Amino acid sequence: MTTEPATRPPLDLTDRLAAVTEATEEHLARTDRAAEFPVAALDALRRTGLLGLLVPVTHGGLGGTARDLAAAAQTLGRSDMSVGMIFAMHCQQSAALVRYGNERLRKELLPRIAAGECYLASVTTEAGKGGHLLSAQAQLAAEQGELVVERFAPIVTGGVHADGFLITMRSPGADATAHEVTLVYAHRNQLDITASGDWQPMGMRASHSAALTLTGRLPAHHVVGESGEFHRIATTVFGPLAHLGWSAVWLGTAAGALSRVLRLLRSPAGRARFDLTSELLLTRIARSRQRLDTVHALLQQALHTVESGADLSAPARQLQLNALKITASEECLAAVDDLITALGLRHGYLKDSPTRLEHALRDLRSAPLNYSNDRLHLADGRLALRDQGVSFA
Amino acid sequence: MDARFTALLQPFLKHAGPGETALTPDTDLRTLGVDSMQAIELLFAVEDTFGISLPDEELNDTTFATAGSLWNVIAAQLPEGTGDGPAGQETA
Numbered sequence: 001m002t003t004e005p006a007t008r009p010p011l012d013l014t015d016r017l018a019a020v021t022e023a024t025e026e027h028l029a030r031t032d033r034a035a036e037f038p039v040a041a042l043d044a045l046r047r048t049g050l051l052g053l054l055v056p057v058t059h060g061g062l063g064g065t066a067r068d069l070a071a072a073a074q075t076l077g078r079s080d081m082s083v084g085m086i087f088a089m090h091c092q093q094s095a096a097l098v099r100y101g102n103e104r105l106r107k108e109l110l111p112r113i114a115a116g117e118c119y120l121a122s123v124t125t126e127a128g129k130g131g132h133l134l135s136a137q138a139q140l141a142a143e144q145g146e147l148v149v150e151r152f153a154p155i156v157t158g159g160v161h162a163d164g165f166l167i168t169m170r171s172p173g174a175d176a177t178a179h180e181v182t183l184v185y186a187h188r189n190q191l192d193i194t195a196s197g198d199w200q201p202m203g204m205r206a207s208h209s210a211a212l213t214l215t216g217r218l219p220a221h222h223v224v225g226e227s228g229e230f231h232r233i234a235t236t237v238f239g240p241l242a243h244l245g246w247s248a249v250w251l252g253t254a255a256g257a258l259s260r261v262l263r264l265l266r267s268p269a270g271r272a273r274f275d276l277t278s279e280l281l282l283t284r285i286a287r288s289r290q291r292l293d294t295v296h297a298l299l300q301q302a303l304h305t306v307e308s309g310a311d312l313s314a315p316a317r318q319l320q321l322n323a324l325k326i327t328a329s330e331e332c333l334a335a336v337d338d339l340i341t342a343l344g345l346r347h348g349y350l351k352d353s354p355t356r357l358e359h360a361l362r363d364l365r366s367a368p369l370n371y372s373n374d375r376l377h378l379a380d381g382r383l384a385l386r387d388q389g390v391s392f393a
Numbered sequence: 394m395d396a397r398f399t400a401l402l403q404p405f406l407k408h409a410g411p412g413e414t415a416l417t418p419d420t421d422l423r424t425l426g427v428d429s430m431q432a433i434e435l436l437f438a439v440e441d442t443f444g445i446s447l448p449d450e451e452l453n454d455t456t457f458a459t460a461g462s463l464w465n466v467i468a469a470q471l472p473e474g475t476g477d478g479p480a481g482q483e484t485a
Contacts (some may be wrong), residue, residue, distance in 0.1 A: 266446075271437060 005167045011068045016048035017075045021145055024079045031082070032359055035199050038206045041083045046116030049085065054095045059110035066241065070248040070299060075139050081363035082206035084252060085381035088245030093120035093166045096237045097185065100225035105185060121162030123214065125155045131372055134231050138171040141259050142308050147184060147218040157209040163188050165214065171228040176194025181230035181311055184222050191216035203362030225266050235313045242371065243321045244299070247328035250367050251295050254332035257360040261339050264347060264355055284342035291331040298324045305393045315387040322376045329367035336360045394418060399436045402460060405431055418461025423482045432457045445470040
């Protein structure tokens with residue numbers, strides 16, 4: 001997945017992650033209430049070098065692996081799912097540049113990412129394509145050796161604060177179809193950017209995923225991978241790292257919620273309020289925990305699959321990675337819902353409870369929609385038909 | 394093992410016969426009635442009595458095996474000088 005060997009011991013990111021978590025928690029109530037981007041947390045991600053987690057050491061980064069990404073994403077997700085997703089998606093973008101950027105682009109860009117100067121946003125959504133990652137309407141134009149970008153995207157997480165963008169576009173040329181998709185990189189200063197619309201979602205409010213119109217001219221070496229070959233990047237980097245990173249964040253968010261619930265129940269005040277011998281309460285806690293152990297096990301297995309270096313386009317491997325995403329998005333949400341039922345109105349439903357279950361539930365409700373499970377089920381059905389023997393990765 | 398600890402422990406040892414009232418560090422908690430359901434109640438009693446929180450990684454079967462093993466974990470959480478030292482010292 002990255003250029004670093006998967007076998008070395010995991011990086012110790014404790015202090016770096018603690019700095020980000022502290023900045024996150026300090027502003028959490030406000031960023032959620034006001035639907036504000038977590039600027040202080042992003043500054044901490046820049047300062048600590050975590051934006052360069054997946055950038056190779058030779059380019060000044062931390063040289064992290066997919067496993068390091070999953071661990072860090074889970075930790076950040078425990079405090080705030082928005083911050084976790086912002087981080088995981090940036091890492092997914094940076095991994096695509098590491099693996100598919102040409103030598104010149106890598107040399108220009110990777111040291112800046114490692115130095116925390118380049119937070120990357122992803123521009124893959126487009127009106128009228130129903131979230132289909134592997135198609136594009138807006139077309140790149142090639143003029144005098146430059147690439148002309150003119151693109152509207154309804155949802156760009158962190159787009160107002162990003163320093164650079166990875167953008168999917170239909171390949172240039174009169175005969176290019178919507179399925180010939182090219183990935184291009186653009187610096188913020190190479191684009192005219194207009195934000196539109198009001199960001200007022202149910203949850204994930206701090207992710208500030210507003211609509212953007214991007215226009216600009218890019219040098220030819222800003223094509224990432226071969227022209228028209230985005231599907232390859234999607235299968236080998238975007239898809240696997242998205243599913244690993246997102247699932248780790250969701251697991252972290254639900255685990256953080258469960259941990260805060262257990263701390264409340266175990267506290268003297270909690271024990272005075274709740275009957276910890278109640279079989280109903282014990283069963284509900286158990287069910288919530290069981291869901292998280294299921295997701296954790298699947299995440300570990302998917303990490304092994306990605307680390308194996310095997311062809312990730314094989315049906316059994318794609319099915320496993322999709323199963324991770326679908327299962328994590330459903331079970332983490334259900335685990336928090338169980339806890340709300342277990343604790344009741346005061347600590348399950350009110351914003352000011354230290355359990356923050358209300359916030360976690362709103363955030364996690366986006367998980368099945370973020371690259372829709374419906375779309376993944378359709379893909380899985382077709383993949384299943386290609387694996388009559390039902391092999392498992 | 395201090396007096397507060399032995400006092401809070403006694404009610405959990407429902408299988409202790411009349412002749413077995415003397416608690417030693419080797420007292421086997423499981424055979425005397427501290428099963429996994431009792432262990433959580435015992436944990437709460439310990440935390441309330443001493444005003445401490447035992448670390449998650451110590452809440453295993455080994456800790457709850459004997460009075461002495463539990464006391465050692467408690468003593469490690471007590472402020473310096475408020476416990477009476479490791480349980481083993483009393484029998485050594």
